[in-house]
Amino acid sequence: MQTAVANANEIHGHDTHHGADHAHHELSFIRKYIFSTDHKVIAKQFMAVSLFFLFVGGLFALMIRWQIAYPGSAIPLIGNILPNSWVSDGAVTANFYTQLLTLHGTVMIFYVIIPLAVGMFGNFCIPLMIGTDDMALPRLNMFSFWLVPPAGLIMLSGFFYDSGTAAAGWTGYPPLGPTSGPGQTTWLVSLFMIGFSSIMGGTNYMATVLNKRAKGLQLLQMPLTVWALFITAILITLGTPVLAAAIAMQICDQYLHTGFFMPDNLLVTAPDNTYVTNAFIAQGNQLLEHKQLLGGGGQPILWQHMFWFYSHPAVYIMILPGMGIVSDVLSTFARKPIYGYKAMIFAIMAIAFLGFIVWGHHMFQSGMNPLLGTTFMLSTILIAVPSAIKVFNWLGTIWKGNIRFTAANMNALAFIATFIIGGLSGVFMASAPVDIYIHDTYFIVAHIHYVLFGGALFAIFAGIYYWFPKMYGKMLNENLGRKHFYWSFVFFNLTFYPMHILGVGGHMRRIYNPYIYEFLQPLQPMNQFVTFAAIILGFSQLILVVNILWSLKYGKAAPRNPWQSNSIEWSAPAHPGHGNFDTDIVVYRGPYEYSVPGRESDFYPQTEPPSENEVPVHSGH
Amino acid sequence: MSGLSLSHEPVTGVPNGKLAMWIFLASEIMFFTGFFGAFIVLRNSNLELFSHSAGELNKGLALLNTFILIGSSLTMALSILNLEKGNTAKFRLFLGLTILCGFGFLIVKTIEYTTKFGHHIFPWTNVFFSFYFIMTGFHALHVIAGMIPMFFMFIKSFTKKGYNYPTKVETLGLYWHFVDLVWIFLFPVLYLIFPSH
Ligand code: HEM
Numbered sequence A: 001m002q003t004a005v006a007n008a009n010e011i012h013g014h015d016t017h018h019g020a021d022h023a024h025h026e027l028s029f030i031r032k033y034i035f036s037t038d039h040k041v042i043a044k045q046f047m048a049v050s051l052f053f054l055f056v057g058g059l060f061a062l063m064i065r066w067q068i069a070y071p072g073s074a075i076p077l078i079g080n081i082l083p084n085s086w087v088s089d090g091a092v093t094a095n096f097y098t099q100l101l102t103l104h105g106t107v108m109i110f111y112v113i114i115p116l117a118v119g120m121f122g123n124f125c126i127p128l129m130i131g132t133d134d135m136a137l138p139r140l141n142m143f144s145f146w147l148v149p150p151a152g153l154i155m156l157s158g159f160f161y162d163s164g165t166a167a168a169g170w171t172g173y174p175p176l177g178p179t180s181g182p183g184q185t186t187w188l189v190s191l192f193m194i195g196f197s198s199i200m201g202g203t204n205y206m207a208t209v210l211n212k213r214a215k216g217l218q219l220l221q222m223p224l225t226v227w228a229l230f231i232t233a234i235l236i237t238l239g240t241p242v243l244a245a246a247i248a249m250q251i252c253d254q255y256l257h258t259g260f261f262m263p264d265n266l267l268v269t270a271p272d273n274t275y276v277t278n279a280f281i282a283q284g285n286q287l288l289e290h291k292q293l294l295g296g297g298g299q300p301i302l303w304q305h306m307f308w309f310y311s312h313p314a315v316y317i318m319i320l321p322g323m324g325i326v327s328d329v330l331s332t333f334a335r336k337p338i339y340g341y342k343a344m345i346f347a348i349m350a351i352a353f354l355g356f357i358v359w360g361h362h363m364f365q366s367g368m369n370p371l372l373g374t375t376f377m378l379s380t381i382l383i384a385v386p387s388a389i390k391v392f393n394w395l396g397t398i399w400k401g402n403i404r405f406t407a408a409n410m411n412a413l414a415f416i417a418t419f420i421i422g423g424l425s426g427v428f429m430a431s432a433p434v435d436i437y438i439h440d441t442y443f444i445v446a447h448i449h450y451v452l453f454g455g456a457l458f459a460i461f462a463g464i465y466y467w468f469p470k471m472y473g474k475m476l477n478e479n480l481g482r483k484h485f486y487w488s489f490v491f492f493n494l495t496f497y498p499m500h501i502l503g504v505g506g507h508m509r510r511i512y513n514p515y516i517y518e519f520l521q522p523l524q525p526m527n528q529f530v531t532f533a534a535i536i537l538g539f540s541q542l543i544l545v546v547n548i549l550w551s552l553k554y555g556k557a558a559p560r561n562p563w564q565s566n567s568i569e570w571s572a573p574a575h576p577g578h579g580n581f582d583t584d585i586v587v588y589r590g591p592y593e594y595s596v597p598g599r600e601s602d603f604y605p606q607t608e609p610p611s612e613n614e615v616p617v618h619s620g621h
Numbered sequence B: 001m002s003g004l005s006l007s008h009e010p011v012t013g014v015p016n017g018k019l020a021m022w023i024f025l026a027s028e029i030m031f032f033t034g035f036f037g038a039f040i041v042l043r044n045s046n047l048e049l050f051s052h053s054a055g056e057l058n059k060g061l062a063l064l065n066t067f068i069l070i071g072s073s074l075t076m077a078l079s080i081l082n083l084e085k086g087n088t089a090k091f092r093l094f095l096g097l098t099i100l101c102g103f104g105f106l107i108v109k110t111i112e113y114t115t116k117f118g119h120h121i122f123p124w125t126n127v128f129f130s131f132y133f134i135m136t137g138f139h140a141l142h143v144i145a146g147m148i149p150m151f152f153m154f155i156k157s158f159t160k161k162g163y164n165y166p167t168k169v170e171t172l173g174l175y176w177h178f179v180d181l182v183w184i185f186l187f188p189v190l191y192l193i194f195p196s197h
């Protein structure tokens, strides 16, 4: 990937050579492509690393799926070449299965969706869309990226311990988490690092939006992508540190045997050790061999509160950037202003605010006070209101539009559809009495994949198809793009829709072999169907990779503004160099002036000066 | 940059680094809020244990450290003031005093920790001491993290070029006051609010 990136940088588009390039000292290769402070290079680095992890996480998922469809039978092709500590007779062991499951969730959330949605688009879009040359603090930006590869390696390194990597689920609940082996530690340390990277990024995004907007650009003239990323940055800087504190506490529980999350009277028998708390001994219980003392006096549920205090806002960290991207893509390709611009901003803010007070909906079944459950149920259901505002506004945007079915737009349209399904299943689960039945079943798995794969990832695809020309100076192949979309969309639904039915049928999530329960045996054919759909879905993603690599080499050179868009980044050269723009940027209007009556062309770039005989409209505030 | 004025004065009027520091401090507040929140929850379920254990902490040393840190905030502010006025000698003096205060704080903290260890009190002794060590430990790490750039500025101020970036010192000052403030919360919460035995 790295060489491909470098390649594309050499083949400058026809109008890329601008002043900014010459004024700079020639940067060494290392400063230009590896330890670069240019936000666009950092965005590409995030993209390369996260797409790599997308395939790693995808591979984990397919191995999980094979086990569920055919428990105990060898994984085709790779089963027999995996080490014996992972597989027996080519089929994953129960222990390894749990590790795969844990790492699948963790990798997809922390190393794929967040770095793509926030790292890649935040970096690429914010400076360009507000018409400035770089981030407020370019060097901090570089550090925030360079924490990611080591964190990723640490995360994967856990697999090479004899006792394996983390296996307590992506949620790492105690007492299981702190009483697991060193794999749990690599997991915790890695998350701490990537969290720190997130915080540095978020701080930088906020400072950039507040301080570096181009001349004339009001806050209420910023594209919704920038708004969404801005609010996301707030969620990151306020939510992530709480997870960091919880992680630090869990590391202490594991290594210093503190008792933050360990109740009194706890006895855990792990393969390598027996863990007991002080209080357990103090009550006169016999000492056991290989005993590890734990502090005790803590509460496992405390971890859940702290974890979800971050991780519920985190689901909005993952989806809000996508919502912004989709708004811009839809408006551009419907050739219509976004419907209800201010309402959209308000909805983003409302979602972000409510997002901080709903975390308990993950804990209806944890033994939380039922009164608290009701509060969390109400606030969660409330969040459907701003979500619905957004959906209706997207529909209003494309209503009677002159819709162009580009690959970017098809992904954006698919986003609306899948987000509606995911949002509706969310409202089901938000209702505590219903959730008691479906909690910890495949219904939850269906929900999270509708919002994360169908929602966040499709929006990310839309963003990649939309901004690729500006990123690399090359057009992506539309034909391959559409093929990628059709295959992904069809097989996404075939994979994840049936999971709702499995879940309502009582199929629990995270289970190694469901068919030990007689009542789940009839569900095996459906599971096999899901697995085959998942395999095709996984392989469909190769179309995207082929498209990217092919287009980098053979793609058409991109013009400055291939989609006739309004926002500021399209005023930059086709393949902008360091410094981004070749002209000064003055902003005259908001980003959604499509099909303005009385104008010849159906778009009106933010940077185009008003014509002389035109009465200047005071847009925005 | 070839005559383009893309990189103009900060829109908010607050320099980039300082603005980012304010935002980062908001993040830091949430980090410590995590600990304080957890502390409150577990305190309520272990009231007896907490008040009993808190009695073992050394209030005197903590009070001394409070004075040291408040004093260092003052010297930090004075060093910024003097740098802005161009009075390098005094800037260096007050920055040096701030660093000394930092060391003083850490030394007192070390004495506190070692006497605890001497009394067989460790992070795993009970959950109160878990909190005591993790909260004061992270706070001490923050003190060290603040002293490192201070030290560089101090060294640089002796070079020929001197050190003349008042905004950077001011930004560091913001951080330092924050670290001070965290201690102002830690002191009563850990040492004072429990009736002593
Ligand atoms: C209308 C909006 C939404 C509502 C009402 C909602 C509600 C819920 C509820 C109640 C649960 C807990 C179910 C249980 O464990 O029993 C849940 C789980 C989850 N939701 Fe949502 N949700 C919404 C949107 C989203 C979005 C936009 C995302 C991500 C982009 C998301 C990601 C997740 C994830 C990852 C979980 C599973 C966590 C786990 O236990 O591993 N949700 N949702």
Ligand SMILES: [Cu+2]
Residues within 6 Å of the ligand: A311, A312, A315, A358, A359, A361, A362
């Ligand atoms: Cu949630």
